[in-house]
Amino acid sequence: MKIVWKSSKENTKITPLRLLNLEYAVQLQVIKILIKQVEHLMDYQSLIVVEVDPQNGAVCINKETPEPLYSILQGNFHGFDSRMEKTFSIREKVEHPSFRSV
Numbered sequence: 001m002k003i004v005w006k007s008s009k010e011n012t013k014i015t016p017l018r019l020l021n022l023e024y025a026v027q028l029q030v031i032k033i034l035i036k037q038v039e040h041l042m043d044y045q046s047l048i049v050v051e052v053d054p055q056n057g058a059v060c061i062n063k064e065t066p067e068p069l070y071s072i073l074q075g076n077f078h079g080f081d082s083r084m085e086k087t088f089s090i091r092e093k094v095e096h097p098s099f100r101s102v
Contacts, residue, residue, distance in 0.1 A: 001030060001045050004062060006053040014054045026050055026059055033076045041069060048073065 003023055030050065034042050048069055049062035061073045 001027060001048045001050065004049060004051045006051055006055075019054055022052055022054055022057060026052060029077060030073065033073055037072050037076060038068070044069060 003026060005019070030045070030048060031042075034045065044066075047066055049064040051060050051062050052058070059077065061070055061077060063070070065073065
């Protein structure tokens with residue numbers, strides 16, 4: 001899957017953590033749709049092109065995505081749950097690795 005980040009002058013204020021969370025949420029949503037609708041097309045996931053606007057989180061399937069993947073994703077992709085970002089927020093929970101031997 002290829003993610004195309006729409007850029008604007010305001011995008012410079014977006015943190016790498018937000019970009020990572022958006023990317024994960026988009027990939028998760030696409031994979032869920034493929035598994036539910038057309039599991040036999042999972043091997044063609046690399047042909048999917050998704051456009052993401054990191055400023056407002058808007059996501060759309062790019063026309064470069066071949067049929068039937070485009071129609072299936074366009075018809076079933078309703079954005080993603082904004083709670084996803086809170087789940088992975090570094091402010092919410094920070095876990096430090098422990099290197100102590102057991």
